Amino acid sequence: MDACKWNGEATFLIPSGTYMIYGANFNGPCKGSLIVKIQGVIKASTNPKIYCKGSWISFEYLNNLEIEGGGTLDGQGASAWGQSQCATRPYTIGLSSIQNAIVHDIHSINSKMFHFNVFNCNNVTFSHVNIIAPSDSPNTDGIHIGLSSNIRVFDSNIGTGDDCISIFAGSQNVNISGVTCGPGHGISIGSLGNKSNEVVKDVHVKNCTLIATQNGMRIKTWASSNVGEATSIYFEDIIMDKVNNPIIIDQHYCPSHTCSYQKSLVQIKDVTFNNIRGTSNSLEAVYFNCSSSLPCQNINLNDIKLITDNKAKPTIASCANAIGHATGIELPPSCLKPALES
Template sequence: MDFFMLLTYLFSLFHNNQTGPSHSSPDVNSKIFNVFNYGAIGNGYADDTKAFMDAWEDTCNYIGSKSTMEIPQGRTFLLQPIGFHGPCKSKKIVFSISGNLTAPYAPYQWKCNEDYCHQWIEFAHINGLYIDGPGTIDGQGPKWWSLNCKKYEQACHRRPRGMVISHSSNVHISNIVVKDSPNFQMSLEDSKWIFVKQLTITADGDSPNTDGIHIQRCRNVFVHNSNIHTGDDCISIGDGSKYVNISGISCGPGHGISIGSLGRNGSKETVENVIVRDCIFRKTDNGVRIKTWQGGRGLVRNILFERIKLHGVTRPIIIDQFYCPHSQCNNHTDAVEIKNIMYKHIHGTAVKKPFVELLCSKSVPCRDIYMNDIDILDQDEGKGKKYHKRSSHPPAECINVRGESNGAIKPKLACLDSERH
């Protein structure tokens, strides 16, 4: 099966499975468990962790078609690190966030096991979970980000993730605001059939390692129609992820949408069958990126980036098989294999050359790289400025790449064969 046939298959798969596994039974024998009935205060200062745990225990153990844990609007609930774990007895578990959830204000106020907070809020081992808004989840990250890392090195390396979904299936997340988590804002791990839509995710543009949504070891993931503004990747796709469909994302500030990094310390890691389409990048450090470490092993394949709009992006298109964010990096001959990557209808402006960087290994070159209808202009040219600073860098760099281009391509890529008609 060639790449184009494969894409057709992937589109049909995504289209036919937009709702995931079917649970069509009516909501009879449903029940609502309000956290106020379990002693929650909701003033933003009193610790409501125990009340939430008690409410969750009843919500999860209720036998019926639908069980709802209700967090009322107009109040703010302070929570220490907390885990909402299944398996649960109802087919549909609703976590209704109308109010606001807040983490402890300062790092020293967090109560963690062995002084290490892996995450703040975790949902695990649940089938049929619905998390809905319009409430806000505030991870109180600024105090973590401002730590003096020379003095508090251990704490800097252990910033907790905000909201984690793990070992779960048929998960629906919608209409919530996630903000200022110390580390990843939301992390989807070891799960399948996850549907995310209409989220607002925010963190300071210079906040460290605050990926908006991180996807790891998941399959059948759909992320749609969300606004993400962070200090790192708006969405990052890590090892073991497959059948991921991302669309309608407004990204910026941030580092764009990334696959990787993969292959660190010689590890074998794989990402395959990913679609990113109809996304807008505004003043991001990167646009669409694939990054792998030298010396790594594994595979990135069957990736489509389509209908992407760029507004003042620094590095719009990147494949980097030499990723190493450190000052001292060793050369290796091994590399994560990258093949069957398609870029279609990518238009807009960039602020720094090169606009397209395809940097691949001599020993494991990138294969079957396709580009169609690419139009990336210098931002100053796009604004019609008569005088602007010219860069000595070429508009495109291409090393050890094999593939084809079709239609108008700007900037030109000498390494891709021009397809004849």
């Protein structure tokens, strides 16, 4: 790529208009920084055989990358959601082994799988990103983060058929703020425990709104898991609007319903839910289903106010193997077990 050969700030421009791109791979290292300015609409092929793995558009081994321009990435995912010709569908944009990147003022619609996949990256910021896919589109996570550090997602709108943001193993120092999520499965950590020593730590989610999502703030580990840890997690100042499961820790996660339900070996600890308010579609607004072999430790609830539209039936909390404490407003009343009684 000629832009990569420039020893300075190079710009790769996609001007206004509509373009079909079958696939693009931007591989570094480059001599200088790279700006990808997308002003038009880019469409993926509807031939599902073309994309059976990887990413539709990928960026790898780059330092100082910026993707912006106000344009649209159209994955035309409906052509692939119901087909079984590929074991894995492609991500719209894959960021792999990137140091220092900014993605802003970009629209992504109808991805075939994840909209953005962030893997083995450091210091990546998303802001003013709009992500859209139907609520029934499979595995169309908005931003999927794995094995990455210092990731920020600010002031964005994400509505998909899966997690708006998913934070997977090996990720740390993740900050999310000003995100509106819905439809989708919420903002999730995990699932963890599929492989050994999977760790997520130092995650801060603040000032977000979830609208009619399946889950709100969720931590999940596999029903039968390997050793791992999720720690130093903070959910603060969150508004729930008709969310099915506003606050949930599930250490028996098994979407296929064919798991062997052994005790999870992922330790969840030091998790805070502060100032979470709004409406729950279910009476069970707080659900902690932790491991009996490694109970959740130091779970903190402060100023929780979750109600239903049915004022005659107050919300409830359900706890299994969850140790912690609650302060301030308790609606529903906390079911956490104090540490002294453990």
